[in-house]
Amino acid sequence: MPKTIKKLAVLTSGGDSPGMNAAIRAVVRTCAYHSVECLGVYRGYEGLIDADFKQMDARSVKGIINKGGTILKSARSKSFRTKEGRKKAFENLVAEGVDGLVVIGGDGSFTGALIFNEEFGFPVMGIPGTIDNDIFGTSHTLGFDTALNTVVDAIDKIRDTASSHNRLFFVEVMGRDVGHIALNAGIAGGAEEILIPEEDLGLDRLVDSLNKSRQSGKSSSIVIVAEGDKIGKNIFELKDYVDENMEGYDVRVSVLGHMQRGGAPSCFDRVLASRMGVKAVETILEYKSNYMVGLLNGKMELTPLDKAIKGKTKINLELLRVSDIMST
Ligand code: ATP
Numbered sequence: 001m002p003k004t005i006k007k008l009a010v011l012t013s014g015g016d017s018p019g020m021n022a023a024i025r026a027v028v029r030t031c032a033y034h035s036v037e038c039l040g041v042y043r044g045y046e047g048l049i050d051a052d053f054k055q056m057d058a059r060s061v062k063g064i065i066n067k068g069g070t071i072l073k074s075a076r077s078k079s080f081r082t083k084e085g086r087k088k089a090f091e092n093l094v095a096e097g098v099d100g101l102v103v104i105g106g107d108g109s110f111t112g113a114l115i116f117n118e119e120f121g122f123p124v125m126g127i128p129g130t131i132d133n134d135i136f137g138t139s140h141t142l143g144f145d146t147a148l149n150t151v152v153d154a155i156d157k158i159r160d161t162a163s164s165h166n167r168l169f170f171v172e173v174m175g176r177d178v179g180h181i182a183l184n185a186g187i188a189g190g191a192e193e194i195l196i197p198e199e200d201l202g203l204d205r206l207v208d209s210l211n212k213s214r215q216s217g218k219s220s221s222i223v224i225v226a227e228g229d230k231i232g233k234n235i236f237e238l239k240d241y242v243d244e245n246m247e248g249y250d251v252r253v254s255v256l257g258h259m260q261r262g263g264a265p266s267c268f269d270r271v272l273a274s275r276m277g278v279k280a281v282e283t284i285l286e287y288k289s290n291y292m293v294g295l296l297n298g299k300m301e302l303t304p305l306d307k308a309i310k311g312k313t314k315i316n317l318e319l320l321r322v323s324d325i326m327s328t
Contacts, residue, residue, distance in 0.1 A: 005099040005285055007037040012070040013044035013105035016261060017129045017143025019269035020070040023104050025061035026277020032058040034285060039098055043073045045080035045112055048089035053096060065270055068262045080112055090120045099123065100284040106130040107309045110292060114305045117290055125280045126292035126305055131261055133180040136311025137303030138294025142276065145268040147260045148185050154256055155189030155222060162220035165250060168210065168242065172235045172255040175226045182226035183319050192221040192327050195229040198315040203231060207245055275300050
């Protein structure tokens with residue numbers, strides 16, 4: 001660790017998420033507040049290797065708290081996975097007089113940061129930015145809340161057309177190997193069934209459940225399917241299965257896709273990003289390294305990066321039960 005920290009760098013890496021700009025703003029302004037210089041790094045680790053830098057001051061981040069995406073751009077860098085690439089990145093940071101690095105990204109980005117720290121002893125701090133909410137050590141990742149609102153808005157619109165035509169809709173949402181988006185947005189959107197990777201409902205139970213819904217007088221149904229669900233069929237195969245095994249349903253498929261990553265961050269994500277940015281910078285200024293900042297029980301807490309990477313998030317079983325009861 002340097003004796004005094006005079007300059008920090010910040011980058012966004014991996015998949016973008018709403019709230020990343022608000023986090024950049026918070027990092028830059030916290031640096032300014034503590035009279036520390038701040039260097040913005042474009043295109044994640046790729047920009048670190050190419051020395052694609054921009055000096056940032058408090059005014060340079062005006063007007064971005066409400067913008068989706070990331071003004072620093074993001075990238076997946078193959079070169080940073082190599083020792084030579086990371087050495088170049090280290091040399092560039094040293095040449096710029098940077099004393100610590102704040103990485104806004106997912107677990108892959110944190111893995112890169114940890115390896116970088118192990119090799120060069122360079123202080124690193126992580127801010128979890130991903131819509132999937134799949135990072136251990138925080139109840140909410142940046143962008144999760146915004147993505148939920150986007151998905152619920154889409155489900156509401158799909159519901160309008162589904163009920164007008166007595167249709168069954170399968171709606172696929174993001175989340176990779178976890179069902180946090182599907183479960184929360186499914187409950188909020190009044191889905192009849194929610195298929196998540198953590199719980200294999202099974203095709204028979206799905207058909208049973210849809211039949212029961214119909215018998216109970218429902219004229220339309222929405223089934224939320226997490227992209228990583230384990231039912232063994234993709235969303236189009238599910239449609240075919242229901243077409244073949246259930247009578248009287250007009251089945252449609254809607255894959256929401258990348259629109260879930262975009263849009264203006266919610267109030268929750270803006271506040272979260274601001275808190276995380278302050279905590280990340282102030283932690284590194286206390287000469288701490290290799291931590292991720294997170295929200296736990298309403299407070300900003302630190303989790304060692306290796307735990308954040310290795311730990312698994314758990315699905316909220318109470319929500320599963322609520323969802324079952326609500327689809328009665
Ligand atoms: P998302 O959750 O949106 O996918 P992520 O941060 O997990 O975000 P990744 O593509 O997995 O996204 O990682 C981002 C970048 O971090 C990679 O492109 C690479 O540059 C770096 N990185 C990931 N794993 C490693 C590793 N084992 N060694 C060095 N760098 C890595």
